[in-house]
Amino acid sequence: MAGRKRSTARGGAIATTVVALILLAAYAFSGPLIGTGGDGATRHERSPTGTATPTSAPPIAHDLAPSAASQVLVDAGLIDPVASGLGAGDTAWRVDVPAVEALLASRPVDDRGTPLRYDRDAFGQRWADVDRNGCDQRNDVLARDLVQLTLREGNSCVVVAGVLQDVYTDTNIIFERGQDTSAEVQIDHVVPLAWAWQHGASGWSEIERQQFANDLANLLAVDGRTNSSKSSSGPGEWLPPAADHSCEYVTRWVFVLDRYGLAVGTDDRAVIEDTLDRC
Structure with a gap:
């Protein structure tokens, strides 16, 4: 009888050890979780690193926490906080689909058979300081969207280096200002100027077009090659x-x-609606 008890106990210990090893292996391969604390600050288990030469680093994990660029959407009530399940006090964020769909439904349809001729000069000075903070809009976007910033000595407006956590490719991109390196990170007009020109901007005043071209809500720092492919x-x-x-x-x-x-074209509206259905 005592022998059977010792055998049963030994078997239970082995089973416990196997389960522990399986859990340890699962944790090792799961990678670090990223979440936001109750104060809204994003926690990263590891910081992006790179060399002095601009390059693309391995893919990075993203939670749904709003970046500084996303804050305008939070303020507009189009992105809402939700429980993330990552731990006590953690939050993630989701799109308020009904609110976005309501805005989209209010936009008129505009399917032009022949695109209007696009005039870039009609959008005024490139990277004008429309918010009057003393820095041009390109540097404002870089300062907002990059981490590990280095600013030019004697001119705190100019970003000379940093790391972009690119939302278009899910990669870290090392930015270093220079003739041969600056293009690694470009500033994207999310709603492109040429597209806007064809859907209503051609009828705006030059002041309105310049404001649009330099509106931080419509500008993101992104991977240069991906931005070029978007056009x-x-x-x-x-x-x-x-x-x-x-x-x-x-x-x-x-x-x-x-x-x-x-206004918005039928094809664009359809893809936006289909994307929102999956949000």
């Missing part, structure tokens, strides 16, 4: 390669359309 496409032709960011991307599109009273 002037609307959502009907292009969405971010990192699909997890499509919900916020189309939400920003609708916000900008509503903010400037722009």
Whole structure:
């Protein structure tokens, strides 16, 4: 009898050890979780690193916490906090789909058979300081969207280096200002100027167009090659390669359309609606 008890206890210990090893292996392969604390600050288990030469680092994990660029969508009530399940006090964020759909429904349809001729000069000075903070809009966007910033000595407006956690490709990109390196990170007009020109901006005043071209709500620092591939496409032709960011991307599109009273084509509207259905 005593022998059987010892055998049973030994078997239970072995089973416990096996379960512990399985759990340890699962944790090792799961990677670090990223969440936000009750104060809204994003916690990263590891910081982005890189060399002095601009390059793309391995993919990074993203939660749904709003970045500084996303705050305008939070303030507009288009992104809401929800429980993340990552731990006590943690929060994530989701798109308020009904609110975005209501804004989209208010936009008129505009399917032009022949696109109007696009005039870039009609949008005024490139990277004008429209918010009057003493820094041009390009540097404002870099300062907002990059981490580990280095500013030019004697001129705190100029960003000379940093790391972009790119929402279009889910990669870290090392930015270093220079003739051969600056293009690694470009500033994207989420709603492109040429697209806006064809859907209402051609009838605006030059002041209105310059404001639109430099509106921080419509500007994101992104991977240069991906931005070039997007060109002037609307959502009907292009969405971010990192699909997890499509919900916020189309939400920003609708916000900008509503903010400037722009119309939207049938194809673009259909893809926005389909994307929102999956948010």
